[in-house]
Amino acid sequence: MTELLSPDQMSRVLVTIRDNNPGMTEPVARRIIGEAAKFVAAGAQFDTPMAPSRVVDEGWHALILHTALYRDLCQRHGRFVDHHPGYDPTHYDPAILDRTRDAIVRAGYEVDTGLWTPTPQPPVAPSVDA
Known part of the structure; x- marks a missing residue:
């Protein structure tokens, strides 16, 4: 399998994701960028409704900021x-992460499952009695 990002490209995107996420370690940032690149490669190949996990979305945003890259x-994988x-929970298919992971595997990549878990709903603020 061909490398999705060259070492130079990875270095440039690493700077972006770590600048946007203070405290993120380089190994974690590399994993996130790698999964985002797999997501993009699969999305370019297949006409399947897909979405990244919230964690992988950070990597996708960092990639997008490097427009030429x-x-x-x-283009190397099919289409833009x-x-x-935006996130609209009324239009979010709960199975979309499963479909996305399956598309990544069909594209020939291994999924880093630890980065593809659904994000739990934020806790509801308790009511305060006045």
């Missing part, structure tokens, strides 16, 4: 992968 990654920002 991002465009090249998309548009980003549609």
Whole structure:
């Protein structure tokens, strides 16, 4: 399997993701960027509704900021992968992460399952009696 990002490309995206996420270690950032690149490669190949996990989304955003690199990654794997920002829980298919992971595997990549878990809903603030 061909490397998705060159060492130079990875270094550039690493700076971006770590600047945007203070305290993130380099090994974790590399894993996230790697999964985001797999997500983009699969999205460029398949016409399947997909979405990244919240963690992998950080890597996708970092990739997108490097427009020439991002465009090249998309084109090498088929087509440009548009980003549609916003999260609408009424239109979010709970099985979308499973479908996304399956597409990544079909594209020939191994999934780092630890980065593809659903993010739990934020806790509801307790009511305060006045």
